[in-house]
Amino acid sequence: MLDAKPLDALEAIVRAGSFELAAQWLCITPSAVSQRIRQLEEHLGQTVLVRSQPVRPTPAGKRLLRHVRQLQLLEAELRHDLAGDVPDAFTTLAVAVNADSLETWFPEAIADCVAQENLLLQLIVDDQDYTHALLKNGDVIGCVTTQAQALTGCQSVCLGRMPYVCVATPAFARRYFADGVSAEALRAAPAILFNLKDSLHLNFMADYGLALNDFPYFTVPAVHALLNVVLAGLGYGLTPRLQVADLLASGRLVDVLAGAPGPALTLYWHSWALQSPKLARFGAAVQAGAAQAMPPAL
Numbered sequence: 001m002l003d004a005k006p007l008d009a010l011e012a013i014v015r016a017g018s019f020e021l022a023a024q025w026l027c028i029t030p031s032a033v034s035q036r037i038r039q040l041e042e043h044l045g046q047t048v049l050v051r052s053q054p055v056r057p058t059p060a061g062k063r064l065l066r067h068v069r070q071l072q073l074l075e076a077e078l079r080h081d082l083a084g085d086v087p088d089a090f091t092t093l094a095v096a097v098n099a100d101s102l103e104t105w106f107p108e109a110i111a112d113c114v115a116q117e118n119l120l121l122q123l124i125v126d127d128q129d130y131t132h133a134l135l136k137n138g139d140v141i142g143c144v145t146t147q148a149q150a151l152t153g154c155q156s157v158c159l160g161r162m163p164y165v166c167v168a169t170p171a172f173a174r175r176y177f178a179d180g181v182s183a184e185a186l187r188a189a190p191a192i193l194f195n196l197k198d199s200l201h202l203n204f205m206a207d208y209g210l211a212l213n214d215f216p217y218f219t220v221p222a223v224h225a226l227l228n229v230v231l232a233g234l235g236y237g238l239t240p241r242l243q244v245a246d247l248l249a250s251g252r253l254v255d256v257l258a259g260a261p262g263p264a265l266t267l268y269w270h271s272w273a274l275q276s277p278k279l280a281r282f283g284a285a286v287q288a289g290a291a292q293a294m295p296p297a298l
Helices: 004-016 019-026 030-044 061-084 097-105 106-115 131-136 169-174 183-188 197-205 223-231 243-249 277-293
Strands: 091-097 117-126 142-145 154-168 191-193 217-219 237-240 262-273
Touching: 004 030, 004 061, 019 030, 030 061, 061 091, 091 097, 091 131, 091 277, 097 106, 097 117, 097 223, 106 117, 106 262, 106 277, 117 243, 131 142, 131 262, 142 277, 154 169, 154 243, 169 197, 191 197, 191 223, 191 237, 223 237, 223 243, 237 243, 262 277
Parallel strands: 091 117, 091 142, 191 217
Antiparallel strands: 142 262, 154 237, 154 262
16 A cells, blocks of 8 residues: 555646645655655656756656545545535535636636635636546546546546537628638638647648648637637638627627538547546536536537
């Protein structure tokens, strides 16, 4: 059985980024922290940390880190239960979510659960194709992702299908897409990308035979700001239908694909297979909220 103190030291070092700051958090000396990690590595027969700036876990360290954080969550819930559900006793959950979900359905989906369970969320926002890696590394306890396959020790549940609309102002659409959307039109029209990892938009362009350097683009790494740039008439963008339904109905924006199906993302909720009761209830809230907001996957 692994000793808890070296595991706690590992988690503190990764969270702090250094042995010195971890020692302050643990109220021990840096040499004691180093000794605990050395004992852990000797016991396992492999290194668990890369001594860089900041310190980062090795693949073995990442697997241990996920285990440590699972135990910490279970122990925190046990302490709360033994304390008789103290009203101000919070449980912290680190969760990764894509920006479009956070801007649309996710907050409402989790609101009641967060309030009832006294949760504090540490939300990490990344592209839906990359949130999966944060769970793998032990940085979060759950994630919204486009990856269907569950990691070892985790479980995956399909949340539904998030449809997107290719939108622009009426004036912009008349200027660049008067004859419809084509490769030629897309080569000329400025696009609004979230960032250079915006796989949804890049895959959309690839369907027309275009790569990143084949068309003009802005990068606007904030969902609401991206929509504001589109509304200002500076370019066209792919946005969740949930976000722009009212703007389309009012005529402030138009669907440049003229009602033809746009791209869509099938989203999944991944979380640890070893679940605390609160994590299980949080995951159920995510699933229920997604089912209300999005159509089922095809």
